[in-house]
Every structure is written in structure tokens, then in C-alpha cells.
Amino acid sequence: MSNFEYIDAYTEGQLGIIVLNRPKVLNAINRKMVSEILSAMEEFEVDDRIRVIHISGNGRAFAAGADIDEMANDHAIDFELRNQFKDWDQLAMIKKPIIGSVQGFALGGGFELALCCDLLYASDDAEFGFPEVNLGVMPGAGGTQRLTKLVGKMKAMEWLFTGKIISAKESLQFGIVNQLFAKEILQEETMKIATYIAGQAPLSIRLIKESVNKAVDTSIEEGMQFERKNFYLLFSSEDQKEGMKAFQEKRKPIFKGK
Numbered sequence: 001m002s003n004f005e006y007i008d009a010y011t012e013g014q015l016g017i018i019v020l021n022r023p024k025v026l027n028a029i030n031r032k033m034v035s036e037i038l039s040a041m042e043e044f045e046v047d048d049r050i051r052v053i054h055i056s057g058n059g060r061a062f063a064a065g066a067d068i069d070e071m072a073n074d075h076a077i078d079f080e081l082r083n084q085f086k087d088w089d090q091l092a093m094i095k096k097p098i099i100g101s102v103q104g105f106a107l108g109g110g111f112e113l114a115l116c117c118d119l120l121y122a123s124d125d126a127e128f129g130f131p132e133v134n135l136g137v138m139p140g141a142g143g144t145q146r147l148t149k150l151v152g153k154m155k156a157m158e159w160l161f162t163g164k165i166i167s168a169k170e171s172l173q174f175g176i177v178n179q180l181f182a183k184e185i186l187q188e189e190t191m192k193i194a195t196y197i198a199g200q201a202p203l204s205i206r207l208i209k210e211s212v213n214k215a216v217d218t219s220i221e222e223g224m225q226f227e228r229k230n231f232y233l234l235f236s237s238e239d240q241k242e243g244m245k246a247f248q249e250k251r252k253p254i255f256k257g258k
């Protein structure tokens, strides 16, 4: 297994384990972390011993979003030229089942990463949300698309407009997560589920995953491209600079709508 800077990745029996590991910044997802997550998943994908991938976060968050410090000074054209979300697109191509285990915060890009999982479990104090609106931006890694497909337009609009925290209880109620567990047993329980699924017929699991995803939508690509251009566009606004600066300076932002 490769050595990574921002994640831990290892195998345990038939499971490929990924742990996001930047606990000091609540596992804020920088570009290198996404690329490492993808590399680890691709290693598991071609390893015949591995049947299920399990992903979780170290510390008090799954992940509190994309790394605001990394992107605060970015402009729309930077995103376009570096194809900012290309690794995210590849995550969605992984064929082995991915089980996510969320303790604490899953916000912004962290929530988007959770929504890339095929099964999702959370601690009963987990907190989900898309706070991008508070920064003068919007989700850019599939949030508007995947959340809407999962919970429908009205709830998605409400949560995306307000940026409000979705409690663990609500996440269960709206089908965002499969089940909640007490924080102390979350890891152990999700590993049991992962091990059970690893014992199922691998080809069945593979084709079930592909078929269910097909049912969700045949044109998510189109929606993602649309979302992406709008995400990039917001980085040419003054409000994005103000929103992220205010976060870094730990004060309330003053938005002007330009």
C-alpha cells in the first residue's frame, strides 16, 4: 500500500480501509487529499483480496468540507484550467462497494464525499450540512445533484439555501444514512456490515451497484458540469472573497451580492 500524507490506508482481511487524517483542521479536504483517496481506492479496486472499501475520518469530524484556506484566493479560471473536480469524478467510477462511517461533522465537501458512498452509517451526534452559502459560494463536488436526488427538491433547497445543520436524526429520517449508532460502537458496527457484504457474491455486488446507480440517473454528468460552472463562477465574486476571508478572520461576513 502506498504511503499517504493526508489519509491512512490499509487492508484488514477483505476490507480496504481509508481514514481521513487531518484532525487538526477537522479533515478539511485539500486537493492532495482527494487525489490520495482516489489513489487508495484505485489500489483497492485492483486488489483481488479486497471486496469492500470502508471510509471514515479521524478525530471529531468525518470532514468539515473542502479546505477553505486552499481555495480562498482561487479564481474561476484556476478551477477550469486545473479541472478542479476531476479526481472527484473518478471516485464515482469505483466499482467496489464503498461504505462510509460518519462521526461528527460531514459538511460541504465532506458531505459530498459521504454522498459518494454506497452505504452510509453515522454516529447519533453526526452533523451534516452544506454551509457553502455562508461563504458566498455553493457546493461544487456534486452536492446540489446528489442531495436533490436523495431527498427531493424542497428539502435540498431548504438545506442548501440556509446552510443549516442536518442532525443525525434528520439524516436518518430523510434517507441520507442507513442507520445510526452510538459514537462508541459506530466503527465496530460498520466494520461488521462491511465484513458481511464482503462475504456476498462479489460479481452480484458489483453489478447491483452499477444497476442501482443507473436507476438514480442516467445524466448526472450533465448536472455536475452545470453545477461546476456555477461553482467556478462564484469565485469571480467579491462575496466569495469576503465569505472566506471572514471565516479565516473568525467574523461574520458582509455580503453585497456582487
Ligand code: CAA
Residues within 6 Å of the ligand: 024, 025, 026, 028, 029, 064, 065, 066, 067, 068, 069, 105, 107, 108, 109, 110, 112, 131, 132, 135, 138, 139, 140, 141, 143
Ligand atoms: N477548511 C479549512 N479549515 C477548516 C475547515 C475548512 N473547511 N473547517 C474547519 N477548519 C479548521 C478551522 O479553521 C480551525 O483551524 P484553527 O484551529 O487553525 O483555527 C480548525 O479546523 C477547527 O475548527 P473550529 O475551531 O472552527 O472548530 P469549531 O468546533 O468551532 O467549528 C465547524 C466546527 C462548525 C465545522 C467550523 O470549523 C466550520 O464552520 N468549518 C467550515 C465548514 C464549511 O464552511 N465547509 C464548507 C467548505 S466549502 C466546500 O466544501 C466547497 C465544495 O463543495 C467543494
